Each structure stands twice: as structure tokens, then as C-alpha cells.
Amino acid sequence: MSDQPTHALLWSQSQCAMHIEPIADMLSENRQAYTENRRMDYVPIIFGSDEECHQAADAVRQTMRTRQGARAESVST
Numbered sequence: 001m002s003d004q005p006t007h008a009l010l011w012s013q014s015q016c017a018m019h020i021e022p023i024a025d026m027l028s029e030n031r032q033a034y035t036e037n038r039r040m041d042y043v044p045i046i047f048g049s050d051e052e053c054h055q056a057a058d059a060v061r062q063t064m065r066t067r068q069g070a071r072a073e074s075v076s077t
Helices: 022-033 050-076
Strands: 007-012 017-022 042-048
Touching: 007 022, 007 050, 017 022, 017 050, 022 042, 042 050
Parallel strands: none
Antiparallel strands: 007 017, 007 042
């Protein structure tokens, strides 16, 4: 098995969400956005194995819940 990272943990501020996908897919989407001259919202946070990315996502899950709660509260007031 290779030690090379295979996945990316991505963060979207506008959606207040995390997403994990293969690096090849992420780069393909980024190239498509460049070709279409459109903005990309997802920012890579870490590169690693699928398991490493899930572990990192688990580590920040509470922060994301707090942010989602704050967002929901600001919308409802």
C-alpha cells in the first residue's frame, strides 16, 4: 500500500460543511471550475488516506456543529 495521500478533506464555509473525496476527483472539479471561470467553495484542509480524512473530520465535527447552530440562530432572529 502506498504512503501517498489519496483523499482530501474539504471545507465549505458557505455550506458550513465538510466533504471527503479522492484527490483526483477534487483536481478534476477544480480544473472544470477553471475552464468555466467559476468560483469553487470547497477548500482542502488535509490530504491523507480515506481513513485519515475521516478521523480529521471527526476531530472537527463539534466545531462544525457549533457553527451550524450559530448560523441557524442568526437566520431565525
